[in-house]
Amino acid sequence: MSKSVTYDRINKIYDAKGKNPVHALKDVSFTINPGELFCLLGPSGCGKTTLLRATAGLEDITSGKMYYGDVDISTIPPYRRNIGMVFQSFALYPHMTIFENVAYGLRVRKVDNETVKKKVTEVMELVGLQEELKRNPSPTGLSGGQQQRVAIARALVYDPDVLLLDEPLANLDAKLRRYMRAEIRRIQKATDVTTIFVTHDQEEAMAVGDRLAVLRKGVVEQIGTSDDLYSYPENAFVSNFIGKMNFFESTVTDVGDDSITVNPATTDFQVQIPITRCHVNPSKGDHVLLGGRPEQLSVSKEHTPDSVKGRVRIIQHLGSFIRYEVEMDERVSPVTFEIDMDFLDKNIRESDDVYVSMKKERISLFSPEGREI
Ligand SMILES: Nc1ncnc2c1ncn2[C@@H]1O[C@H](COP(=O)(O)OP(=O)(O)OP(=O)(O)O)[C@@H](O)[C@H]1O
Numbered sequence: 001m002s003k004s005v006t007y008d009r010i011n012k013i014y015d016a017k018g019k020n021p022v023h024a025l026k027d028v029s030f031t032i033n034p035g036e037l038f039c040l041l042g043p044s045g046c047g048k049t050t051l052l053r054a055t056a057g058l059e060d061i062t063s064g065k066m067y068y069g070d071v072d073i074s075t076i077p078p079y080r081r082n083i084g085m086v087f088q089s090f091a092l093y094p095h096m097t098i099f100e101n102v103a104y105g106l107r108v109r110k111v112d113n114e115t116v117k118k119k120v121t122e123v124m125e126l127v128g129l130q131e132e133l134k135r136n137p138s139p140t141g142l143s144g145g146q147q148q149r150v151a152i153a154r155a156l157v158y159d160p161d162v163l164l165l166d167e168p169l170a171n172l173d174a175k176l177r178r179y180m181r182a183e184i185r186r187i188q189k190a191t192d193v194t195t196i197f198v199t200h201d202q203e204e205a206m207a208v209g210d211r212l213a214v215l216r217k218g219v220v221e222q223i224g225t226s227d228d229l230y231s232y233p234e235n236a237f238v239s240n241f242i243g244k245m246n247f248f249e250s251t252v253t254d255v256g257d258d259s260i261t262v263n264p265a266t267t268d269f270q271v272q273i274p275i276t277r278c279h280v281n282p283s284k285g286d287h288v289l290l291g292g293r294p295e296q297l298s299v300s301k302e303h304t305p306d307s308v309k310g311r312v313r314i315i316q317h318l319g320s321f322i323r324y325e326v327e328m329d330e331r332v333s334p335v336t337f338e339i340d341m342d343f344l345d346k347n348i349r350e351s352d353d354v355y356v357s358m359k360k361e362r363i364s365l366f367s368p369e370g371r372e373i
Pocket residue numbers: 014015022024042043044045046047048049050051200
């Protein structure tokens with residue numbers, strides 16, 4: 001039976017009594033469902049590994065409680081937590097055959113030989129290495145992707161309650177990474193073991209996870225499915241970390257019951273955003289961000305009353321769409337816009353002046369607070 005994992009107000013302060021305390025996890029509270037493939041996502045240093053190590057019991061927490069199912073495991077030592085773990089560096093034992101690498105967790109549990117053989121064979125089939133097992137080389141005789149599979153098999157062989165994966169694909173080349181994403185999903189769904197997958201790669205997290213938690217500086221910013229996070233980001237940080245969001249620096253000119261009206265910097269037009277797409281509660285005169293995803297903006301040579309002037313830096317043909325990188329007036333946006341069009345406008349060349357328009361029925365409003373990644 002798969003188990004849920006619950007975090008209840010977890011705090012972790014490294015070097016709490018020293019000169020340089022680091023508050024690595026701040027009041028982290030959420031529940032991972034039984035059998036769920038859950039991704040922890042966030043920029044470097046946001047606390048992903050700390051939370052994973054705390055889940056395994058390898059890191060003490062400063063305060064809070066942690067549960068597997070309804071059992072409080074906060075003070076249970078790591079070797080009694082029945083956890084499978086795969087680290088970024090696979091750390092297989094080079095002097096052992098792949099059979100013995102995978103069997104290791106069963107050997108320390110004093111499982112009889114016959115069961116070991118059966119379990120190792122089963123799990124190697126699950127990860128697609130049945131042929132390699134017949135040869136049974138040392139791990140150095142395997143490719144990167146195969147070694148990764150051995151590491152996953154080794155973590156799964158003793159039926160852990162929870163599987164923890166810390167950047168497991170980081171050492172693989174781009175193509176293999178994409179292939180292994182799907183493999184990890186397949187293997188996880190076949191075993192139904194509750195799994196936490198850590199990555200700082202948003203595309204990977206969106207492709208792999210049933211649900212994702214976005215962390216920033218030790219704080220959980222938002223939890224949801226890939227679609228929740230992409231389509232309904234709650235703040236500027238999540239919106240620009242899960243995919244790209246282009247921000248127009250703007251000023252609030254009117255706050256109504258059903259909508260908020262803003263004026264984008266350098267322009268003399270107004271944009272009215274329905275309250276359902278406003279992720280900020282501003283007053284008149286406040287500085288806010290009008291956010292449009294690359295596909296929610298367009299570029300044209302034609303000036304319209306509600307377009308904003310920019311200059312094309314780079315045009316990239318990306319197969320099914322064309323990406324225009326457009327430099328805006330510093331007051332509109334200090335960073336370059338990315339605008340995706342599904343056709344190539346032959347009139348527009350690099351270095352040309354263009355006009356950027358928004359698909360008003362899609363764009364959203366955010367607070368500028370904490371937007372930096
Ligand atoms: N042993 C430690 N002592 C002191 N500070 C630490 C220790 N381990 C981590 N930290 C700090 O805690 C914060 C979170 O670190 P953590 O390793 O959890 O980040 P991460 O999200 O896994 O980052 P990355 O994507 O780079 O692996 C960072 O500021 C880090 O410097």
